[in-house]
Amino acid sequence: MPDAFLPELLQPLVQALVQGTLLGGYYAIMAVGLSLMVGVVRFINLAHGDMAVLGALLVITLTQGLGLPIFAAILIMLPVMALAGYGMHALLFERAMRGGFLLPILVTIGLGAALQNSMFGLWGSNTRSLGADIGALSWASWTLPGGVLVGQLPVLVCLCAVLVIGSLHLVLRHTRLGRAIKATSTDAEAAELCGVDARRARRAASAIAVGLAALAGVFLAMRGQITPYSGPAQLIFAFEAVVIGGLGSVWGTLVGGIVLGISQSLGGLVSNQASLLTGHLVFLAVLLLRLFREWTAAHGGWRASVRAWTTLHRGRFARRKGEKA
Amino acid sequence: MTTDASRPLLEVSDLHLRYGGLRALDGVSLTVNRRETVAVLGANGAGKSSLIKAIYGVEPFSAGQILFDGVAVSGRSPNQMARAGIGLVPEGRKIFPSLSVEENIRLGAAIGGHDSADVDRVFEIFPELKERRHVQGTLVSGGQQQMIAIGRALMARPRLLLCDEISLGLAPTVVDRLYDVIGDLVAEGMAVLIVEQETNRALKSSERYYCLLEGRVTAQGRSAEADQDEITRAYFGGDHD
Ligand SMILES: Nc1ncnc2c1ncn2[C@@H]1O[C@H](COP(=O)(O)OP(=O)(O)OP(=O)(O)O)[C@@H](O)[C@H]1O
Ligand SMILES: [Mg+2]
Numbered sequence: 104m105p106d107a108f109l110p111e112l113l114q115p116l117v118q119a120l121v122q123g124t125l126l127g128g129y130y131a132i133m134a135v136g137l138s139l140m141v142g143v144v145r146f147i148n149l150a151h152g153d154m155a156v157l158g159a160l161l162v163i164t165l166t167q168g169l170g171l172p173i174f175a176a177i178l179i180m181l182p183v184m185a186l187a188g189y190g191m192h193a194l195l196f197e198r199a200m201r202g203g204f205l206l207p208i209l210v211t212i213g214l215g216a217a218l219q220n221s222m223f224g225l226w227g228s229n230t231r232s233l234g235a236d237i238g239a240l241s242w243a244s245w246t247l248p249g250g251v252l253v254g255q256l257p258v259l260v261c262l263c264a265v266l267v268i269g270s271l272h273l274v275l276r277h278t279r280l281g282r283a284i285k286a287t288s289t290d291a292e293a294a295e296l297c298g299v300d301a302r303r304a305r306r307a308a309s310a311i312a313v314g315l316a317a318l319a320g321v322f323l324a325m326r327g328q329i330t331p332y333s334g335p336a337q338l339i340f341a342f343e344a345v346v347i348g349g350l351g352s353v354w355g356t357l358v359g360g361i362v363l364g365i366s367q368s369l370g371g372l373v374s375n376q377a378s379l380l381t382g383h384l385v386f387l388a389v390l391l392l393r394l395f396r397e398w399t400a401a402h403g404g405w406r407a408s409v410r411a412w413t414t415l416h417r418g419r420f421a422r423r424k425g426e427k428a
Numbered sequence: 429m430t431t432d433a434s435r436p437l438l439e440v441s442d443l444h445l446r447y448g449g450l451r452a453l454d455g456v457s458l459t460v461n462r463r464e465t466v467a468v469l470g471a472n473g474a475g476k477s478s479l480i481k482a483i484y485g486v487e488p489f490s491a492g493q494i495l496f497d498g499v500a501v502s503g504r505s506p507n508q509m510a511r512a513g514i515g516l517v518p519e520g521r522k523i524f525p526s527l528s529v530e531e532n533i534r535l536g537a538a539i540g541g542h543d544s545a546d547v548d549r550v551f552e553i554f555p556e557l558k559e560r561r562h563v564q565g566t567l568v569s570g571g572q573q574q575m576i577a578i579g580r581a582l583m584a585r586p587r588l589l590l591c592d593e594i595s596l597g598l599a600p601t602v603v604d605r606l607y608d609v610i611g612d613l614v615a616e617g618m619a620v621l622i623v624e625q626e627t628n629r630a631l632k633s634s635e636r637y638y639c640l641l642e643g644r645v646t647a648q649g650r651s652a653e654a655d656q657d658e659i660t661r662a663y664f665g666g667d668h669d
Pocket of ligand 1: 447452474
């Protein structure tokens with residue numbers, strides 16, 4: 104609808120920006136747990152996305168199977184999944200971490216596959232959704248001036264992301280556990296020298312990570328449909344948000360999620376396929392930029408790096424000539 | 429379990445610790461009595477830090493026994509040692525840049541109970557830290573960082589304080605101040621094991637000493653009666669006069 108407020112050409116652009124920002128909230132919830140795992144525990148849980156799906160399926164069973172109100176179902180599911188995260192770390196991840204760097208990858212790939220197959224066995228392969236359980240919230244939206252539509256559910260998810268990340272920030276700053284987690288992530292050995300129980304800090308971080316993944320999974324099932332095999336794609340989005348936002352900062356994860364969301368929705372203006380591709384490309388660009396910056400920082404700024412690089416190669420050519428002579 | 433007041437607070441016997449093929453500790457025995465300051469002297473690589481880390485449960489040792497207050501504590505984690513009543517001021521201070529001065533101090537209370545009263549007590553001992561409590565921990569002076577490390581160890585209300593080279597790289601006046609504080613703590617009933625390369629400083633502030641060389645105790649005795657020549661020999665080995 105043409106409007107005095109927004110020129111007709113600009114309207115889809117603004118719409119995409121708004122949608123992308125809100126989508127970023129979902130990615131941030133998914134990613135912040137992963138960031139905690141990578142940053143604190145130094146452990147990459149490749150089953151992170153499958154945990155999200157498991158959380159969603161549990162809520163679906165509690166509501167659609169047992170008839171619980173959805174809010175109650177979420178309140179029951181979250182501690183169960185957090186406890187599962189704690190136990191998984193104590194029983195599985197700690198052992199895997201002692202086996203070098205390859206074992207954790209293999210173990211969590213295996214865990215992901217086992218989870219997918221178990222969920223397939225228990226819930227079947229049908230697509231499922233929580234959309235029907237939240238009534239009008241799943242489709243209702245507000246209309247901003249200029250005809251920009253803002254979905255109520257995406258707004259709720261995004262607010263929830265701010266709340267989750269804000270609380271995590273407060274926990275890390277102001278609680279004993281938070282200080283232990285931060286110290287462990289900076290230098291686990293030094294933390295132990297200060298009497299910190301690094302093992303407990305890692306298990307707690309794992310519990311928070313799995314709990315938040317499961318919460319993200321619930322939002323995923325509210326927005327659309329999931330199957331037991333939806334996890335790996337969500338893991339990739341979470342990874343991209345973590346890398347774009349930079350490791351080790353919880354607010355950075357929110358920024359990373361929003362940048363990823365906006366990239367995808369801007370790409371979506373071109374075509375459906377371009378949406379995901381744009382997200383991947385932005386992720387790759389940020390990754391390369393970070394690697395480049397790290398490399399130049401290690402070589403005294405980028406000017407000096409370029410100079411060093413050229414002299415290095417000039418030296419090599421000269422040497423080759425010398426060898427021939 | 430009864431605690432016998434005449435019994436040493438810490439009894440280390442025949443401790444062996446290896447890093448691969450290297451014998452860092454080769455049968456070390458020592459005791460620390462209640463309300464006593466004991467110094468462990470030794471040159472670079474003598475095994476002083478290894479001894480401290482073994483006692484605190486950071487480095488697993490291959491043989492030997494550690495009794496704290498009459499209880500075998502071998503194989504416990506550092507966190508469990510902190511709970512049992514041992515505080516560590518680690519080598520190199522280990523201040524975390526991601527935490528403020530106060531948060532670094534509070535890290536020592538990750539152990540249970542009573543934070544705020546203990547933080548206030550640390551600020552009473554080191555008032556300059558209170559003024560800078562919100563500053564990033566690694567941005568204060570070296571002496572203040574050492575105060576943070578001591579304060580952090582005190583947060584767990586230890587009965588035994590292990591100090592690994594607290595004088596390293598600090599001005600003599602600052603070192604005096606730190607040793608005065610340690611003296612006060614001992615007067616209040618704490619026992620202290622200090623590790624130092626600076627022999628005179630350590631002998632002045634302790635009742636007894638042990639000299640370590642290549643993981644073995646090469647001399648021991650009362651600090652007041654320490655013979656300079658004997659210590660030099662024990663410190664550097666027989667081939668130095
Ligand atoms: N983690 C380790 N791995 C291998 N060797 C080690 C390790 N830590 C210490 N060592 C070696 O063990 C020996 C004793 O080291 P230790 O740190 O206990 O000495 P120190 O007396 O504290 O020395 P300094 O005065 O330099 O602190 C040294 O030869 C050292 O190189
Ligand atoms: Mg040392």
